[in-house]
Amino acid sequence: MSDFRCKALCPSFPVLQWKQGDNTWEKQEIYAEQLRVKDRGQCPSIILEDTEVFIVIASAKIIQQCPQCREIFIHTFCMPRTLWTGAIQNSNGYFGCESTSSPNLGPGINTWAYFEIKHLEPNLDYEWSQIRLFTRWHHKTNQTALLLFDPTSRINQIPEPDSTHLKDPFWIYTHILDEIVILQDSAVWAIRDHIRPIEKAPKPVGRPQPNYRGLHDIARHTVHITETLDVASQNIEQILRHHLRYTNTANHGSSNNNSSSNTDVTATISRQQIFMNVHSKLEFAQSCLNSLRHRAIANEKRLQNEIQLAFNTVAQHDASLSVKISHAMMSDSTALKTLAFVTFIFLPPTFISSIFSMTFFNYDNGVFSVAGEIWIYWAFAIPTTLISTIVWQFWHKISPKERKEAPLKHAATFTMQDIV
Numbered sequence: 001m002s003d004f005r006c007k008a009l010c011p012s013f014p015v016l017q018w019k020q021g022d023n024t025w026e027k028q029e030i031y032a033e034q035l036r037v038k039d040r041g042q043c044p045s046i047i048l049e050d051t052e053v054f055i056v057i058a059s060a061k062i063i064q065q066c067p068q069c070r071e072i073f074i075h076t077f078c079m080p081r082t083l084w085t086g087a088i089q090n091s092n093g094y095f096g097c098e099s100t101s102s103p104n105l106g107p108g109i110n111t112w113a114y115f116e117i118k119h120l121e122p123n124l125d126y127e128w129s130q131i132r133l134f135t136r137w138h139h140k141t142n143q144t145a146l147l148l149f150d151p152t153s154r155i156n157q158i159p160e161p162d163s164t165h166l167k168d169p170f171w172i173y174t175h176i177l178d179e180i181v182i183l184q185d186s187a188v189w190a191i192r193d194h195i196r197p198i199e200k201a202p203k204p205v206g207r208p209q210p211n212y213r214g215l216h217d218i219a220r221h222t223v224h225i226t227e228t229l230d231v232a233s234q235n236i237e238q239i240l241r242h243h244l245r246y247t248n249t250a251n252h253g254s255s256n257n258n259s260s261s262n263t264d265v266t267a268t269i270s271r272q273q274i275f276m277n278v279h280s281k282l283e284f285a286q287s288c289l290n291s292l293r294h295r296a297i298a299n300e301k302r303l304q305n306e307i308q309l310a311f312n313t314v315a316q317h318d319a320s321l322s323v324k325i326s327h328a329m330m331s332d333s334t335a336l337k338t339l340a341f342v343t344f345i346f347l348p349p350t351f352i353s354s355i356f357s358m359t360f361f362n363y364d365n366g367v368f369s370v371a372g373e374i375w376i377y378w379a380f381a382i383p384t385t386l387i388s389t390i391v392w393q394f395w396h397k398i399s400p401k402e403r404k405e406a407p408l409k410h411a412a413t414f415t416m417q418d419i420v
Helices: 060-065 067-077 172-200 212-257 262-356 374-398 400-419
Strands: 013-018 026-030 053-058 094-102 106-120 126-138 144-149 361-364 367-370
Touching: 053 060, 060 067, 067 144, 094 212, 106 172, 106 212, 126 172, 172 212, 172 262, 212 262
Parallel strands: 053 144
Antiparallel strands: 013 026, 013 053, 094 106, 106 126, 126 144, 361 367
16 A cells, blocks of 8 residues: 555545445545546545445645645545635635536535634643535535544544435535534533633632733633634535525526426425425524524623723722821821921920020120120021022922922831731
């Protein structure tokens, strides 16, 4: 089997085949070279003639990096080349559909889709699940080829085909979307399980210490999960639109080609019932995902409410502390005012007693006299007072900020110690 390996020595990958009556999938390991066909869109020789569904599980990264393998997949399954561009490979989701035709099998339908799901663990670790698929359905044989690229480990069950639905090229999406609903439900409830303990947490004693980083991480994961649900909902809308368009076209063609015999009429009605069943299952999956999307949005709002509550709780505690500091400063200010008032009362008598206690004044034998050298006192007092006033004004102008903040820092330190 090593002779089939490409020049890049790409590894082998599994291929599973199923036909009606088999209870299990027939599995074998092949290389991309074994899928090569002569005519574009032709069924590979490795696939048995009576196979109704076959699944190829390969690595999109390996195929994208290997030109030889990439050309084989494009030629064999009529894949659009744009699917292997970097923009599509790095997309967060998409769905596409087109009609094709091959020389041997005639017309067919190709579809491609990509879904992402983010899973959050209890310790805030996370894992991405990716469902990237490509389907090719032949109208003549009703054979379905399903290409799964890098399926997640959480998808460990291959969908069991329903033989009655194989006439509908979109039947595979009824199984894929069921799996997506299960994975998205688990992702949404994982976010809820992180939010609920935060909501039930009791009011903290003392200064609150919210885990803002943890809240931010949960909010980030919530945004991602909401985004994946929005993209999944958009993809389902596209699937339903293309399925309805195909159904209308198929029914219109059957009504024009079929005769009025009872057998043909019964076959047409049976085909219409298959289309309706598939369409109703797709609509149910859409309804489930839309409900999960609303729950994800509710989780996001609940988390934002808790973040806002954490901010408000801390702000309320800090405001209460500021009020206590203000009361302490007011008490200090009252004491200083009292001291200043007492000083103001005793300052004039002190000044008068200081003046008259000087030797410039004499009161002997009932005669009050003033010495002629009294001018010396005024000669020193007046200039000293003026110099002090000028220095005080100059000091206030060059350092107003330091002068205003220093007393506040001292008062805050003092009052904080008093509060503690």
